[in-house]
Amino acid sequence: MSKIALIVASEKTDKLFPAVTLATTAAISGWEAEMFFTFWGLLALKKGFEPTGVSLDYKAYEGKLSEAFASGSIPSWKTVLEQGRATGRIKIYACSTSLGMFDLKEEDLESFVDSIAGAATFLSKAKGSDVSLFIS
Amino acid sequence: MNADITVDAKFTSCPGPLIDLANAVAKAQPGQVVKLLSTDPAAPSDVKEWASAVGHTVLATEKSADVFEIYVEVSG
Numbered sequence: 001m002s003k004i005a006l007i008v009a010s011e012k013t014d015k016l017f018p019a020v021t022l023a024t025t026a027a028i029s030g031w032e033a034e035m036f037f038t039f040w041g042l043l044a045l046k047k048g049f050e051p052t053g054v055s056l057d058y059k060a061y062e063g064k065l066s067e068a069f070a071s072g073s074i075p076s077w078k079t080v081l082e083q084g085r086a087t088g089r090i091k092i093y094a095c096s097t098s099l100g101m102f103d104l105k106e107e108d109l110e111s112f113v114d115s116i117a118g119a120a121t122f123l124s125k126a127k128g129s130d131v132s133l134f135i136s
Numbered sequence: 137m138n139a140d141i142t143v144d145a146k147f148t149s150c151p152g153p154l155i156d157l158a159n160a161v162a163k164a165q166p167g168q169v170v171k172l173l174s175t176d177p178a179a180p181s182d183v184k185e186w187a188s189a190v191g192h193t194v195l196a197t198e199k200s201a202d203v204f205e206i207y208v209e210v211s212g
Contacts (some may be wrong), residue, residue, distance in 0.1 A: 030187040
């Protein structure tokens with residue numbers, strides 16, 4: 001089975017959306033997808049989190065993106081993720097160090113988080129991936 | 137070409153059309169033909185790659201006005 005490993009280090013819409021698009025497309029194509037949320041990316045796993053915008057460098061395009069979401073031409077990142085997770089082939093790991101950095105506990109995270117992991121655990125899950133990306 | 141099921145994913149872009157198609161195919165019976173309507177220029181190539189990865193067959197891809205009609209036969 002093919003596999004994609006994604007490290008997500010930002011909670012901004014323009015980073016989350018491509019990350020879950022690749023993971024979900026992989027999952028519905030029969031691949032496994034391993035996603036490690038670290039640093040600011042971990043914030044996206046907090047219960048009730050909604051992305052607040054795009055990366056500062058691309059602020060000028062934020063309106064365009066909001067329009068696309070409002071019109072429904074682009075689904076929300078969580079909708080895309082849920083579709084992929086329904087296959088059972090996407091695993092979500094929350095970085096333990098980032099959890100501590102933000103003073104968060106496991107119960108503060110969304111139920112779709114599979115487990116809290118450190119680098120060694122994620123490396124072992126990601127080992128042998130056909131595609132691996134760091135998104136920040 | 138006739139289809140058993142039509143999925144209208146016009147005016148949505150990647151990964152919307154493929155997700156909608158995959159959901160419809162998952163509910164369809166083997167041998168049925170699912171037609172995807174999409175305005176996403178990436179749809180013909182994306183559907184071809186996806187179908188080849190999961191074992192379904194793209195029977196035809198047509199284009200009328202700016203809408204792609206992609207016919208996928210569901211495998212058994």
